[in-house]
Amino acid sequence: DGGITQSPKYLFRKEGQNVTLSCEQNLNHDAMYWYRQDPGQGLRLIYYSQIVNDFQKGDIAEGYSVSREKKESFPLTVTSAQKNPTAFYLCASSISSGAQHFGDGTRLSIL
Amino acid sequence: AQSVTQPDIHITVSEGASLELRCNYSYGATPYLFWYVQSPGQGLQLLLKYFSGDTLVQGIKGFEAEFKRSQSSFNLRKPSVHWSDAAEYFCAVGEDNQGGKLIFGQGTELSVKP
Numbered sequence: 001d002g003g004i005t006q007s008p009k010y011l012f013r014k015e016g017q018n019v020t021l022s023c024e025q026n027l028n029h030d031a032m033y034w035y036r037q038d039p040g041q042g043l044r045l046i047y048y049s050q051i052v053n054d055f056q057k058g059d060i061a062e063g064y065s066v067s068r069e070k071k072e073s074f075p076l077t078v079t080s081a082q083k084n085p086t087a088f089y090l091c092a093s094s095i096s097s098g099a100q101h102f103g104d105g106t107r108l109s110i111l
Numbered sequence: 112a113q114s115v116t117q118p119d120i121h122i123t124v125s126e127g128a129s130l131e132l133r134c135n136y137s138y139g140a141t142p143y144l145f146w147y148v149q150s151p152g153q154g155l156q157l158l159l160k161y162f163s164g165d166t167l168v169q170g171i172k173g174f175e176a177e178f179k180r181s182q183s184s185f186n187l188r189k190p191s192v193h194w195s196d197a198a199e200y201f202c203a204v205g206e207d208n209q210g211g212k213l214i215f216g217q218g219t220e221l222s223v224k225p
Binding site for chain 2: 031041
């Protein structure tokens with residue numbers, strides 16, 4: 001079945017450490033997105049990519065980095081510069097301006 | 112600035128009662144409109160979408176929504192709520208020139224009383 005796979009489901013970060021969240025899709029979608037969700041809040045866009053080897057900052061890109069070397073993959077790195085990384089991270093993909101399809105998320109916590 | 116407002120943070124309805132979740136948006140041209148549902152610890156599932164045409168759209172799980180341009184609204188409705196509908200519901204808006212980006216509302220948490 002086609003879909004979006006996020007891994008791991010739970011992730012723990014130590015102080016000063018970078019961690020990378022994986023997002024893979026087999027829907028043949030051109031566009032991919034990363035969101036951050038905090039309790040009681042909506043989704044905030046971190047980064048998005050419309051084509052391979054290109055990506056743009058969203059509303060809260062500081063402390064995060066991404067790459068888009070393959071159409072199927074859009075990993076997100078939470079760097080040590082992100083001082084409040086504890087959140088639920090969601091990856092999504094879509095065809096141009098179509099509906100976005102979401103993965104099951106990764107919950108990141110600080111040790 | 113573009114924005115999406117879901118005025119109700121939390122709604123409680125009795126099982127079998129009707130449901131309406133409100134969504135208002137502020138957008139330039141003709142928007143694309145979506146409703147998503149999220150169960151705890153899960154990703155978002157698309158309930159329905161509006162791009163053009165008939166302003167009353169049908170979705171999955173018995174949900175429907177009506178686009179009212181004059182009121183800048185896209186309210187979600189269900190005639191009879193089931194206990195399994197308890198979840199968080201998000202309205203989202205996109206536009207042609209936004210590269211597929213969506214703006215999400217803050218969400219409405221739905222509780223269902225037996």
